[in-house]
Amino acid sequence: MLEELLSKEVRNEISECLADEAMYSVVWERLDAVNGRTEVTDQTYLDDLLQIPPLKSQDAASLKTFANRLHGAVVTLSQSRYAHELHSRTTLMAMEAKLTTYLKEKWSEKRKRTGAKLNVLDLDDWITVKSMS
Structure with a gap:
């Protein structure tokens, strides 16, 4: 679900975290660090x-x-x-x-x-x- 909502660039940045919903907090931290x-x-x-x-x-x-x-x-x-x-x-x-x-x-x-x-x-x-x- 989350993967469908992301741009290709963002998916590439966080791809290893997308398979497990428990990793979404890591995704959030990475996106925040990159995007603020x-x-x-x-x-x-x-x-x-x-x-x-x-x-x-x-x-x-x-x-x-x-x-x-x-x-x-x-x-x-x-x-x-x-x-x-x-x-x-x-x-x-x-x-x-x-x-x-x-x-x-x-x-x-x-x-x-x-x-x-x-x-x-x-x-x-x-x-x-x-x-x-």
Whole structure:
């Protein structure tokens, strides 16, 4: 997922780190060292999350694509100065709005069952599991 979003030059610079999501923090450090301006990069990560297209269908391929994009955005955003947005009710509502009606209903049921205040990290985990079943 991350690799698809990078320019050829950046991919060449960090290629050995792209195969493992655990290495994304190394990627972040390298990009920051080379490019600086972390506030711009951090805002881009938040924009990437919020600009994920709505899920129009819940067929397996569409759900997997949505789950991958969501997870990629969550992982990178979690390592930025905007990580607090992953706990924001407003951000969660924006991401919930991208779900199909059926998935919104199922997510709402989960929220009621859980009784806890859920966030985008929880939605990411839930969508990932749904995309695998």
